[in-house]
Amino acid sequence: MNQPVLLAGGINVFKYAAPQTFYPLAGKMIPWFGWIAAAFCAAGLYVGFFVAPTDHQQGESYRIIFIHVPAAWMSMFIYVVMAFWAGVGLIFNTRLSHMMVSALVPTGAMFTFVALWTGALWGKPTWGTWWAWDARMTSELILLFLYFGFMALQAGIDDARRADRAGAVLALVGVVNIPIIYFSVKWWNTLHQGASVSLTSAPTMATTMLTGMLLMALAAWMYTIAAALHRVRSIILEREHGATWINEYAETKA
Amino acid sequence: MNWGSWDNFWMMGGYGLYVWGSYAVTLALIVAEIALLRMRRREALDTLRQHNGAQA
Amino acid sequence: MLEAHDIEITRGDRRLFGNLSLALQPGTLLLVTGSNGSGKTSLLRALCGLLVPSAGAIRWHGENIRNLREEYWRHLVYIGHTNALKDELTATENLGVLCALSGVHPSAEQQRQALARFGLAGRERLPAKALSQGQRRRTALARLSLCSTLPLWILDEPFAALDSAAVSHMQAVVGRHLADGGMVVITTHQEVPIPAPTMTELNLDQGYR
């Protein structure tokens, strides 16, 4: 069975689908992604705080955007990537893709929470309230519930194989439902006037603002890859404890 | 450079609480996630070594 | 015919067996033996297609059963160690549903006769919860005499909880099915001789590691 791998670089990526070849490769990639994330983050923060001008409507409070928007993007993007690996895992029956799904979930939930938290802190000075039943905020909250549901389901199943496959079905059902949820919440929101303030009507963006946001988004992306690779390595260690290479490896690591 | 002084920087034009509240919690969560990641790896390795010890 | 090629079965972290191959020709009885926990039930569930082997393939007339699905299942009767009876339904109603799921739709009279042959005459209208363990087992097994047109029978401990009369009737039913060119897979820990044209015994305690 073939299995595409996260990073295709023109080399034969299929042989890295086996956990024992993937494990050292991932180990080599983690520091790279980690440092690239840190560099993007530093650049993004510099642009965000020292280059981007003050917004004439919102003053300095808009600077929350540099984490709020990237976190919100990542929260949704990670769920889609999860669903992709879940589908690959179900179709090609590859253990590594299922492990990748489980490795992505906590980071996705973290970004979802960050998006909600920063949304609330941005909402207070902008709308005068911590929480508005705005379409984006509400969908983000439901997305957080979907992440929690996924984690609870996998935690509730002892058998790794069943946990993988049940989680995969749930991720696919979730990803089909996310757009439906989003549009229904939006529809509901427009019907119930009053909470119609939207984060999109926020500042007309200066180019430097956009640059800062994109840099931070890239940082979040690289961080996610590093975190997921790190976690997938732990999952491999937990799951494959019968394999000889794992046992030998554990001895070499003090 | 936008800010005349560090004081102004931390004040964030009166929005310091909101801006720094956002950044601090995000930072705390990322630090916590990294700590959890390392803990999980250490625990996985410990369990493996115990398995190996039991077999040897 | 039913074949298994180099199958390996893993439950959780435990590898039950591997490199197991078998072929079952029409008219053959396969007796699966082994100690508790050796994987008899798992093997049967894998042969049914309920459990996917971690390696290897199971074929029905040369075609992988994973692709055949209901094309395979319409030739199969599986009776597990649970009887699949609903407590609130009568023996006849239970029998009717189980046969219907196999794609067989016997008349009320045929069902009554099948139950009678298994010593359940006069109990057809009792809810299953009012039946004893042995009677429940016999109700589940009565399905076999209605599903004799389905060539492959996979039976998990069919003789458990049966009295001697029922055991000998079961022997006869299985014997007739084999004589008619059917295939039967049975697990048992009892010594029950079955008149089979050809019989293979598979002991899961030996080899297959």
Next chain:
Amino acid sequence: MVALLRAVIRRDLLLAWRRRADIATVVLFFVIVVSLFPLGVGPEPNLLRTIAPGIIWVAALLACMLSLQQMFASDHSDGALDQMLLAAAPLGMIVIARAFAHWLISGLPLVILSPVLAIQFDLAPELSPVLTLSLLLGTPILTLTGAIGAALTLGLRGGGMLLALLVLPLYVPVLILGAGAVDAASAGLGADAHLLLLAAQLVVTATFAPWAIAAALRISAE
């Protein structure tokens, strides 16, 4: 195959009839939850009229959840589920038959009761049919979506709470469209758009959910 599916539906209805106390529990739960709200928020008629659709819909979601826990559980423990997985008809079809039976048993009673509960909340007479129609279109979606969760959590410890956690977020669109239909009608906007969207969602769910349920059942039964 038709005879097979008919036998499955007949079995479920027969079982429900013999266990009618279970259906009564679901219906009573629905009525009690709805009746508790006026005690919590006060008997002010205008307020009650405003919140009625939302309350009745939320109670319907919860009642549906309650009944879903039993949809596959006993069949899983007594081996009847294995027989369905090995049936001579596609599992997706059997799942549709079972979902239909489940809806007849625990969805339809809620639909039928809703006009009575609407009276409790003094809902305008012309809104009551809208509420009933929205429930008629929405409760099958609840059954089908919930059955995915029920199949995934089969035999797990804490299955009931887990089921709620998995399924309730997925119920959001149904709740919004269902309760929204009545709100829109009372605001004079007409409920057609909501009801049409609900119907569309029913079609989509009925097309895709059975395969997800079937896959989940095979995974859980392995």
